Amino acid sequence: MDKNTTTTHNTISSTSPHSLTSRGGTSTTVSSTLDCNLIASQFGGKAIPSGDICDVVVVRQSPQITDANGMVLNKFTLMSSVLEFTPATTNIANSTSTTPSGQQVFVMGDFALLESEVNSVLQVIVPSGWTVTGIHNHMIQETPKLSFMHWQVHGDLNTIISTAKQSLSKTTILNGGAATTTTPTTTSSIINGVKPSGSTTSSNTATSTPSQSSITTIHVSIVSNAPTMDGKAFQPNPINIKAGQTVEWTNNDSIAHTVTSGSSPNDPNSGKEFDSGPIAPHQTLRHTFNTAGQFSYHCNIHPAMTGQVDVTK
Numbered sequence: 001m002d003k004n005t006t007t008t009h010n011t012i013s014s015t016s017p018h019s020l021t022s023r024g025g026t027s028t029t030v031s032s033t034l035d036c037n038l039i040a041s042q043f044g045g046k047a048i049p050s051g052d053i054c055d056v057v058v059v060r061q062s063p064q065i066t067d068a069n070g071m072v073l074n075k076f077t078l079m080s081s082v083l084e085f086t087p088a089t090t091n092i093a094n095s096t097s098t099t100p101s102g103q104q105v106f107v108m109g110d111f112a113l114l115e116s117e118v119n120s121v122l123q124v125i126v127p128s129g130w131t132v133t134g135i136h137n138h139m140i141q142e143t144p145k146l147s148f149m150h151w152q153v154h155g156d157l158n159t160i161i162s163t164a165k166q167s168l169s170k171t172t173i174l175n176g177g178a179a180t181t182t183t184p185t186t187t188s189s190i191i192n193g194v195k196p197s198g199s200t201t202s203s204n205t206a207t208s209t210p211s212q213s214s215i216t217t218i219h220v221s222i223v224s225n226a227p228t229m230d231g232k233a234f235q236p237n238p239i240n241i242k243a244g245q246t247v248e249w250t251n252n253d254s255i256a257h258t259v260t261s262g263s264s265p266n267d268p269n270s271g272k273e274f275d276s277g278p279i280a281p282h283q284t285l286r287h288t289f290n291t292a293g294q295f296s297y298h299c300n301i302h303p304a305m306t307g308q309v310d311v312t313k
């Protein structure tokens with residue numbers, strides 16, 4: 001009998017969401033360099049111009065993010081939100097059909113967010129046409145935990161700056177005062193790629209304490225080298241959540257995995273509750289658990305990878 005081994009994974013269609021290179025092509029606009037300092041000043045950020053790319057680094061003002069040794073991490077660029085602006089060609093501009101007079105740009109970046117900020121920011125940028133290419137956690141033991149939301153968008157510079165500022169206003173990145181207290185609403189599957197199999201997402205039924213109910217999404221990482229990690233392939237594992245909360249699995253490994261309900265591929269109920277299908281690296285699956293119970297799950301490709309979600313009322 002053949003075992004499923006780790007050698008069956010070279011058919012992943014990588015979407016490589018971080019490549020900028022296909023955008024530069026046939027630029028017909030001439031003097032379209034960006035005023036990086038001016039852009040950065042919109043966010044109180046640091047301008048790092050490089051060629052026709054303008055990086056803006058926005059350092060979080062609050063709260064303090066510390067590592068396991070108590071060192072404050074806020075000032076580090078890797079812990080900051082970064083926006084990369086580059087002039088866009090008219091071809092790209094046409095595809096969004098915004099006002100042709102404005103400066104057209106292609107922007108990609110990531111927001112370094114507290115878990116409680118993720119949904120509020122998504123609710124600003126997704127309806128504005130931004131593409132979220134991934135949300136993942138860092139591998140270090142920072143407190144509180146940061147989620148890195150990668151996104152890209154093209155269109156009018158001023159419109160994008162305005163949307164970005166609106167996003168940041170939903171966070172405490174720019175100041176300590178205005179923490180967002182809006183309760184995240186339903187968790188539609190706006191992340192690209194996989195979608196949950198037939199689940200309804202009404203997460204407004206939480207009757208638990210405010211501190212519990214304010215976090216509606218629990219993040220689980222599929223760690224690197226997951227096929228060798230067995231019960232530690234999904235972290236944290238097991239997890240305890242309340243009915244109505246959503247679990248988001250992010251594939252931080254370099255090969256595809258699935259998140260499939262049931263204890264193993266041989267479980268007669270395998271995949272009945274949810275089944276992601278192959279999740280490429282950096283992609284996610286979200287599933288909302290509306291009923292109490294113990295839900296085991298596994299990876300269909302690597303059945304040794306197992307996890308469990310305990311849902312209480």
Ligand SMILES: [Cu+2]
Pocket residue numbers: 226227256257258299300301302305
């Ligand atoms: Cu797997």
